[in-house]
Amino acid sequence: AVTSPTFTLIHEHRRPQDDQVLYHVDCYRLHGAEDAWNIGLDDLLASGGPVVIEWPENVQEMLPDERLWIAFTILDETSRQLSLTASGARSRTLQNALRQQNLGG
Numbered sequence: 001a002v003t004s005p006t007f008t009l010i011h012e013h014r015r016p017q018d019d020q021v022l023y024h025v026d027c028y029r030l031h032g033a034e035d036a037w038n039i040g041l042d043d044l045l046a047s048g049g050p051v052v053i054e055w056p057e058n059v060q061e062m063l064p065d066e067r068l069w070i071a072f073t074i075l076d077e078t079s080r081q082l083s084l085t086a087s088g089a090r091s092r093t094l095q096n097a098l099r100q101q102n103l104g105g
Contacts (some may be wrong), residue, residue: 009039020049027055036062068094 011024023044030036036059044051045064056063066088073081086095 010044021047023047023049023051025051025053027053027058030055030058033059033061035059066090 009026009029011026013022013024014020015022025039025041025044027036027041030039036042041059041062045062053059053063056069068091069085069087071083071085073083075081084095084098086092
């Protein structure tokens with residue numbers, strides 16, 4: 001059964017080959033740092049693994065300074081444009097790797 005991600009605040013996606021976990025957090029229903037703290041967002045961010053956050057503006061004060069901000073723009077029903085903004089060395093490295101992988105340079 002398909003469930004709305006809005007009602008499940010945290011999804012864990014495991015990569016089968018090495019069990020790496022990507023956390024997908026939907027913050028639509030959260031209102032500030034206290035809500036984020038209550039769901040354990042600080043623990044996820046401290047885990048060192050990738051954390052993807054929807055509606056990050058709802059918990060902005062909990063977000064680390066080092067981050068890769070990805071904004072989606074809907075172009076049409078099947079196309080999206082992504083804009084990446086890196087803050088910090090690790091995020092710039094990731095941004096450059098993504099650019100290389102997807103655009104070839």
